[in-house]
Amino acid sequence: MRYPYTFGRLLYDRANDLGMNAKVRLNHRDTLDLLDGTPQGVFQVGAFVTGPFGIVESEHRRGCRPRMVVRYHCSDQACQALHYHALETSREAEINENREKADRVLAREFPSVSDWPGYYRRFPEFDRHRTYDDFAGDTLPFLLGDALSLGELQQLVAYLLDNTQGRLRAFWRERAGLNGPAARIVEGLGSAQLMQVCLVASDADISSALDALVASGAIFVPAGEVRRPVINASRTSGAFELSPRLSRFGVRIQPGDNSLAALRLRRLVRQMYRFDKEEDRLELAWHLQLRDEGTDTLDAVLEQYLQSSTPRQAVSTLLLARRSNFIVAADKLNLNERALSTDEDRINAVLWKLGFTAEDLLDPHARFWVLHEKMVTLTRQSPINPLGPDEEQLRSQAVNYFVALEDLLKDSLLYSTWCLTVDHYSSPQRFIYRPHLAKEISLRVLKEQADLDVDEDGRPRLAIDDKMTLYPLTRGFGLLANALRDFQARAKDLVRPDKGVPLWYKYQSLERFPFSHTVPFLDLLPDSRTDVLESLEEVSRRLVGADVSEARNEWLHPRRRGGQMDRLRGSLDAVRDAVEMLQNKGFSRQVYRRAKTERDEAGRSTVVLADSRGQELVVFRPSGFAWIGLPGLDVPQHVMSAARFAEPSEVLRFRTEEDSEFARLWTGYPARPRRGADSAAARVYAGIGVPEQRSDEDRV
Numbered sequence: 001m002r003y004p005y006t007f008g009r010l011l012y013d014r015a016n017d018l019g020m021n022a023k024v025r026l027n028h029r030d031t032l033d034l035l036d037g038t039p040q041g042v043f044q045v046g047a048f049v050t051g052p053f054g055i056v057e058s059e060h061r062r063g064c065r066p067r068m069v070v071r072y073h074c075s076d077q078a079c080q081a082l083h084y085h086a087l088e089t090s091r092e093a094e095i096n097e098n099r100e101k102a103d104r105v106l107a108r109e110f111p112s113v114s115d116w117p118g119y120y121r122r123f124p125e126f127d128r129h130r131t132y133d134d135f136a137g138d139t140l141p142f143l144l145g146d147a148l149s150l151g152e153l154q155q156l157v158a159y160l161l162d163n164t165q166g167r168l169r170a171f172w173r174e175r176a177g178l179n180g181p182a183a184r185i186v187e188g189l190g191s192a193q194l195m196q197v198c199l200v201a202s203d204a205d206i207s208s209a210l211d212a213l214v215a216s217g218a219i220f221v222p223a224g225e226v227r228r229p230v231i232n233a234s235r236t237s238g239a240f241e242l243s244p245r246l247s248r249f250g251v252r253i254q255p256g257d258n259s260l261a262a263l264r265l266r267r268l269v270r271q272m273y274r275f276d277k278e279e280d281r282l283e284l285a286w287h288l289q290l291r292d293e294g295t296d297t298l299d300a301v302l303e304q305y306l307q308s309s310t311p312r313q314a315v316s317t318l319l320l321a322r323r324s325n326f327i328v329a330a331d332k333l334n335l336n337e338r339a340l341s342t343d344e345d346r347i348n349a350v351l352w353k354l355g356f357t358a359e360d361l362l363d364p365h366a367r368f369w370v371l372h373e374k375m376v377t378l379t380r381q382s383p384i385n386p387l388g389p390d391e392e393q394l395r396s397q398a399v400n401y402f403v404a405l406e407d408l409l410k411d412s413l414l415y416s417t418w419c420l421t422v423d424h425y426s427s428p429q430r431f432i433y434r435p436h437l438a439k440e441i442s443l444r445v446l447k448e449q450a451d452l453d454v455d456e457d458g459r460p461r462l463a464i465d466d467k468m469t470l471y472p473l474t475r476g477f478g479l480l481a482n483a484l485r486d487f488q489a490r491a492k493d494l495v496r497p498d499k500g501v502p503l504w505y506k507y508q509s510l511e512r513f514p515f516s517h518t519v520p521f522l523d524l525l526p527d528s529r530t531d532v533l534e535s536l537e538e539v540s541r542r543l544v545g546a547d548v549s550e551a552r553n554e555w556l557h558p559r560r561r562g563g564q565m566d567r568l569r570g571s572l573d574a575v576r577d578a579v580e581m582l583q584n585k586g587f588s589r590q591v592y593r594r595a596k597t598e599r600d601e602a603g604r605s606t607v608v609l610a611d612s613r614g615q616e617l618v619v620f621r622p623s624g625f626a627w628i629g630l631p632g633l634d635v636p637q638h639v640m641s642a643a644r645f646a647e648p649s650e651v652l653r654f655r656t657e658e659d660s661e662f663a664r665l666w667t668g669y670p671a672r673p674r675r676g677a678d679s680a681a682a683r684v685y686a687g688i689g690v691p692e693q694r695s696d697e698d699r700v
Helices: 010-017 028-035 094-109 116-121 140-147 150-162 167-176 182-187 191-199 203-216 260-272 278-287 298-308 311-319 323-333 343-354 366-380 391-421 435-450 470-489 503-507 526-545 548-556 564-585 661-665 680-686
Strands: 043-051 054-064 069-072 083-086 243-247 250-254 593-599 605-610 616-621 638-646 650-656
Touching: 010 028, 010 069, 043 191, 054 140, 054 167, 054 191, 140 191, 140 203, 140 243, 150 167, 150 182, 150 191, 150 203, 203 250, 250 343, 260 298, 260 311, 260 323, 260 343, 278 298, 278 311, 311 323, 311 343, 323 343, 366 391, 366 564, 391 435, 391 470, 391 526, 391 548, 391 564, 391 638, 391 650, 435 470, 470 526, 470 548, 526 564, 526 638, 548 564, 564 638
Parallel strands: none
Antiparallel strands: 043 054, 069 083, 243 250, 593 605, 605 616, 638 650
């Protein structure tokens, strides 16, 4: 028997390379060509795990059923759905010849319809408990196979071999002769072999191992990155439609309904405080500040408290109230206690495992503002005050401050340039900012403008490169405004070609397509374009006019000049105004999250997105722009509030994807066939060009 290895990109890329994503269906010959040279597929049904080492029986039960398909993307850039081809067994195979005979025998001897599902559910293989377990890890294999690189998978298996009290090591020594140091064992194994070795371990062991590796940095997950299955994204398990996630806080099992996180928190509180014990009830009442003899029961007070408090407030108050509470939480949520060294780590880990957002609305430039306030305080102290700062103290503080300022201005300049000049709709992964990839694009746009301003020797006056110092950064926002004006002058040359316009736009009138140009700035509303240009120029004017770069040089180098302190104070004021404008207009990467949702009986909703400073964007739904690929309102994102492309509040919004193993693993995804080789109209007619509907098979 041959199973396809359906994790990761292997078959996805192979189908694209062989042109199979341009076919209407695959025949048996195509199936053999696709699977040629690929490893045996890894699946698990109950205790049985199949893979390159054959079929082995594990002590840990899991449902990860075989699926005989290969996933692919069609050529329509507007279509984000993962389609699939069914893999075909030869019609001449003996098993197929005998199947018809068996059907005839069954129909003759057992003519009545039988309750096969009911019969199956009486077997131990059908685990009813796991069906209703909201932390069941049946979909963990999809996370391991889709979201870990080969090197990370090797680290995971090596950790499991050394940290499962010898159980996993003994199992594979007996069945496959795997022996010796863990690092040497995993070095010779491929991804399919590693997956099969790993799946013999329990969900708890796998989750704890991943948590420990992420906490130690052995598996690097940058802040803001949430890894999830990609090829297997649609596969969920159990009654709660569970799927796995991995962030810098570890693994969590995510329910399909986000509101279940609140129910999990309510249950955890009742597990930490035993309501049948008077001592626990009194202690909980104390923590909830229930002092008077009211008519409300403790249960009612607890419900009111959980409804009126933020999840972070509730977890902070109750989790840290006593050590026994954390012990209970660690047991129920499978926390790796050794990886949690501080109270903040413990709070974030509990929030994440329950299903909440683990981080507050963090300001990415919070460090800059802390340093800015320190500088302002130091410069405002009287120079005759004997307790005031000396010159060396101020210079030491200035070094850190101006480095933070350069980082902020550089990040904002490169981000804004990319946002306003790149054709996001035609990007393989739309409206996703990757700093390590976008930098080259932004620098090229800015350098083209800088090269127009040369000295008497024909050399550019500004050095625009990855090592830009403060002066070119202060001028950079003006360069960006000039580049946008040049695009405006060439707008007719930047109209999107017909083949770049989505097909759905031509055949319906509900959903609108706002990007008629390949430069998004050109598709902003007229008053928005004016606001963007004036704001960029104002930022540059304030920074250059206040001699910010000169103030930096004076304090970073030991040279005395008259009025040095006054110039520094003026520069600090100009910097504050400029940075506030960058943040207010959305030119810096402030993180917005959903803060509130209101819905009426007609299904209309008002969603409020807010950042750490309380700045808000009000978004109305339904929207006529649901199909263009902007980030969903439930995910953390950046909002360029000055860049409105439709009334009343449709603005450019983006997610950030930092450089990581996961990002590199899925670079160039989705991969599509040539447009001419795959007629979208023909695919729709064939019934396979429409977005894929999730079937019952997707639910494990």
